[in-house]
Amino acid sequence: MSTVDNQTLIDAWRRLLTGSGKSWVLFAHGTCVVLEQPTGDVAEQAVGILGEFGPMHVATAAGDFRVLELNQGEGWLVTSHHPDVITFVPRDDPEDPSHLAVGLLGRSRRDLDGTELSVVHVEVTPAS
Numbered sequence: 001m002s003t004v005d006n007q008t009l010i011d012a013w014r015r016l017l018t019g020s021g022k023s024w025v026l027f028a029h030g031t032c033v034v035l036e037q038p039t040g041d042v043a044e045q046a047v048g049i050l051g052e053f054g055p056m057h058v059a060t061a062a063g064d065f066r067v068l069e070l071n072q073g074e075g076w077l078v079t080s081h082h083p084d085v086i087t088f089v090p091r092d093d094p095e096d097p098s099h100l101a102v103g104l105l106g107r108s109r110r111d112l113d114g115t116e117l118s119v120v121h122v123e124v125t126p127a128s
Helices: 006-017 042-053 099-116
Strands: 023-027 031-035 067-069 075-079 085-090 119-123
Touching (some): 006 085, 006 119, 023 042, 042 099
Antiparallel strands (some): 023 031, 075 085
16 A cells, blocks of 8 residues: 655645635544534644554554545545544555545555644644
């Protein structure tokens, strides 16, 4: 499994979330925790969510995912059993672009992010 450089991931998430009014925290393998109502330390809040909902467990809801192809053709979003935990998979990353292969790749990256919990970027949107 290849890794995507941090700046590519940051740029992609900025494009995806521009204008959403939401704060977000990006982890090393492309998983993003989107926070509608952040409280206190945003990174700490995201680490708590991803630590609980990121690791994959077979035959549980943690193994579920859905693949959403982005209209801009830049890749896919792989959702999880938590509505605020999403993994970005760039278009040129998977060898097999089928939804199943992309979903499995995104899920494995979420699992890595949920166990390593390595924050690479925090974007805080001011409260309105």
